[in-house]
Amino acid sequence: MRILVSAGEPSGDQRGAEVISRLQNTEAFGMGGPALAASGMELTADMSEYAVMGFAEVVSSLPSFLKLEKKLAEEAVRRKADCILLVDYPGFNMRLGRRLKRAGFPVIQYVAPQMWAWGSWRVGKLKRSCDLLMTLFRFEEDFFRTRGVNASFTGHPLRDRISGNLRPGTALGLLPGSRAQEVGRLLPEMIEAFRLLREKGTIRTAMLAVSDHLDRKFYAIAEREPGVTLVNSTGEVLRNSAAALVCSGTATLETALYKVPFTVCYRTSAITYAMAERLVRGVDCIGMANIVAGTQVAPELIQNEATAENMAASTEKLLKNTSEITGKLELVRTELGPPDAAGQAAKRITTFLRERNET
Structure with a gap:
């Protein structure tokens, strides 16, 4: 199974690595950091090159992010990815997800944006950017499901x-x-x-x-x-x-x-x-x-x-x-859910893709 991964922050890099290491017979490539690289993923983009902090830095970096989005999308097409795994980093990943979902790729978002606290009006955008949302918190599953998002609670790694x-x-x-x-x-x-x-x-x-x-x-x-x-x-x-x-x-x-x-x-x-x-x-x-x-x-x-x-x-x-x-x-x-959150997430990905291919 070929998976394009996009993780743009240290926490997402760690969460993504935990899941990728639990998936069998997987060829992972995309954007990440040292944890994903250590899990065996091929870094086609290093997340450290896209670390920005303030508003001014974000604005000045927009051309770079647009190029990155195009690069990752083209990589998914060229390497015929079976699945897209977006880890947190919603500002960038929701745009990338919408683009790749439109292109016909199954898109999975791991770690939900905190729309339950603020910005609930963005739920529609999230729905258009992924086919499956895997959440770290139980209450998030209910929040997003009642708003039409295919959400699944897989547990929080801190518990382990x-x-x-x-x-x-x-x-x-x-x-x-x-x-x-x-x-x-x-x-x-x-x-x-x-x-x-x-x-x-x-x-x-x-x-x-x-x-x-x-x-x-x-x-x-x-x-x-x-x-x-x-x-x-x-x-x-x-x-x-x-x-x-x-x-x-x-x-x-x-x-x-x-x-x-x-x-x-x-x-x-x-x-x-x-x-x-x-x-x-x-x-x-x-x-x-x-x-x-x-x-x-x-x-x-x-x-x-x-x-x-x-x-x-x-x-x-x-x-x-x-x-x-x-x-x-x-x-x-x-x-915070059952033990082995990363294993639960890996199983959910496998089940989701199998069910999708059967329909």
Whole structure:
């Protein structure tokens, strides 16, 4: 089976590699990075050449992306691809998918765009760009199916990598995010919260997860604080934590899977927050763990509520109700689906193509 793959970001590169490695008798080619290359895929385009950040960079790079779209489409035709696998990266992949679907190729999108949070009007475009959508979250399958998209829930790979924190630690875990703005806004409040808890004797040590992508200067306030240990492993932090303060995002899923009681914290600029309030619809929570569980398994402190005093008070409350909270956190593992998400996705691809060929 010949598969054209398009993955434009590190997370998509990893997700794609996990699936490709589980497909048998497969010749994969297309755009990806080191993980897909290691899985045996032939890189006809290196995703690192198309990494752009800001609006200005995106606009100036449009000619390059149009050429890339044309190149990959022509490659699919020339090599007679049996299937197109688009991994995340919706801004580019939806255009490529629509083009190749029109040309008669079966197109599969792996990892759903977060249209359930904002931009639900784009569902029609997604439907026109793929024949099958494989989702990481159970609730996404229902969301897209009710809107006419052929969606199938195959599970989240995090579930396979984290078995749970069987021996709760004693430290306060600090996960302020991996972006400079997140760390800059949250870390000072988190450190002050730890200081308040330490002075009361509630918590004596803290462990901070640092990002390799950020300059060490962003963590200077933590390096000066007695009792704080800096490590570059989220898993190590959570394995040693009794409770945690966690920036909204995938880290909330990891924390829930380790069964560490935590508080979701998030701060952004006033302008960005005002825009988000207008654009984001259909979700009552900001923490991914809460969204996945369908109920609040972790308290949330957003924007002006994300103060050191509130973080400390929330942590004290969590530590008094650990047993009850860890039971709730098990909901997240259940909602992330069965084990072996990559294997489930590979089976779904095989079944989809067989059924398509039989009709």
